[in-house]
Amino acid sequence: MVVARTPCPECGQDWVHPYRFTDDGSRFYLCTECDSLWWPDQSIGVDRPAPVDEVVAERLNIIGNPWVDRVWADVMEPAPKTN
Template structure:
């Protein structure tokens, strides 16, 4: 289960919060900034240097080359999860 601070500003764009999401297929959790599509796995520090791009992660998970959104939308693959507080 992913536990995060109440508010965690995205260090990459500083325009939105890193919020908990999960992959619908297997429930794998991650943090995502919906503004710049930066993604962090639960065991990673939320820093610019550790950021992954959502498109790259989704393409790799689905085994597709390039843009994974040509025939699907976010709601087909991921969903936001409730924010949990310590």
Template sequence: MPAQLLCPRCQQDWVRPYRFRSDGTPFFLCTECDSLWWPDEAIDEAQAHFLDDVVAARLGVGGNPWSSRVWGDVIEPVLDIHC
């Protein structure tokens, strides 16, 4: 991934590396539109997942996964991601 990649979905922010705090699973995220990509996926509009859906599925909750938690409880930015 280039050092700076404009989000292909919203074109409003950069796609940056993040990981899940619970197990370190890496992913790429646009914090403007909450689009998420796994490291083995092409970062394009067609491959984008919605962060809320992924987090809800990982936590086994329905609906809004943020009702009793904040991003920092679940995910964190990383400086370097190896894909």
């Protein structure tokens, strides 16, 4: 997981935060400003992020907008800090 605060290389408007999916605890990094998502094996600032909407729709096996009848807290949450 990212230890130091990392500014989002896509939008520069927020920090990249550690998150996890609530169903299985899978971790990822997310910019909550531009909704860019990186997996732990990706290099932030080098690898292209995925749009969080597409990742969530795929995980839920939904075509289109996954937020029609749910909110972020139904699917993901900030990950606890790890040392």
